[in-house]
Amino acid sequence: NAGVTQTPKFQVLKTGQSMTLQCAQDMNHEYMSWYRQDPGMGLRLIHYSVGAGITDQGEVPNGYNVSRSTTEDFPLRLLSAAPSQTSVYFCASRTRWGELFFGEGSRLTVL
Amino acid sequence: AQTVTQSQPEMSVQEAETVTLSCTYDTSESNYYLFWYKQPPSRQMILVIRQEAYKQQNATENRFSVNFQKAAKSFSLKISDSQLGDTAMYFCAFNPRGNKLVFGAGTILRVKS
Numbered sequence: 001n002a003g004v005t006q007t008p009k010f011q012v013l014k015t016g017q018s019m020t021l022q023c024a025q026d027m028n029h030e031y032m033s034w035y036r037q038d039p040g041m042g043l044r045l046i047h048y049s050v051g052a053g054i055t056d057q058g059e060v061p062n063g064y065n066v067s068r069s070t071t072e073d074f075p076l077r078l079l080s081a082a083p084s085q086t087s088v089y090f091c092a093s094r095t096r097w098g099e100l101f102f103g104e105g106s107r108l109t110v111l
Numbered sequence: 112a113q114t115v116t117q118s119q120p121e122m123s124v125q126e127a128e129t130v131t132l133s134c135t136y137d138t139s140e141s142n143y144y145l146f147w148y149k150q151p152p153s154r155q156m157i158l159v160i161r162q163e164a165y166k167q168q169n170a171t172e173n174r175f176s177v178n179f180q181k182a183a184k185s186f187s188l189k190i191s192d193s194q195l196g197d198t199a200m201y202f203c204a205f206n207p208r209g210n211k212l213v214f215g216a217g218t219i220l221r222v223k224s
Binding site for chain 1: 115120143144146148154155156158161163202204206211212214215216217
């Protein structure tokens, strides 16, 4: 049972480069989300989706793009990476009562 | 705004002793879920315990229990018989309505031998 699979685990980018963080879940959860984790700030919601074809912004959406073409996949795109986007990123899917299942995290460094 | 406050950035406890991590939150909602998540050095986020706001009985999961005070909007986590493997960052979180889970800033817990 894979749960939530997130790739890559580590990535180094140069300012201005673009990349996509991949996320897939096999629990048939309608809700999926992306968080970023920064020291002293907990986890902050970037974007979320309540089902295929439906996405919405979270607390810190600027500089990120998402799409949800299938129930299973929810990729996060960085359009033009900036040093402020250096962070650890978590993808999560959620049960109806709010329990999140997390991926293993992706550490992104933007130089 | 819906917020979660963890007032203890870091805590230490001796192995086998009991420690309590504090969490308060702010919401106008009456029904919601509360969670404690553990993040060990491996970085993996692990659900420790869950509480439903409409239930008065405090949730318990083995050595982990909560003290849920709805009127005070308080949701503390008690860890009994602390073990070295409990060393981690602990996050308090709740989903006041809809789909957005709100997290606190976290408390680093160090268990000493």
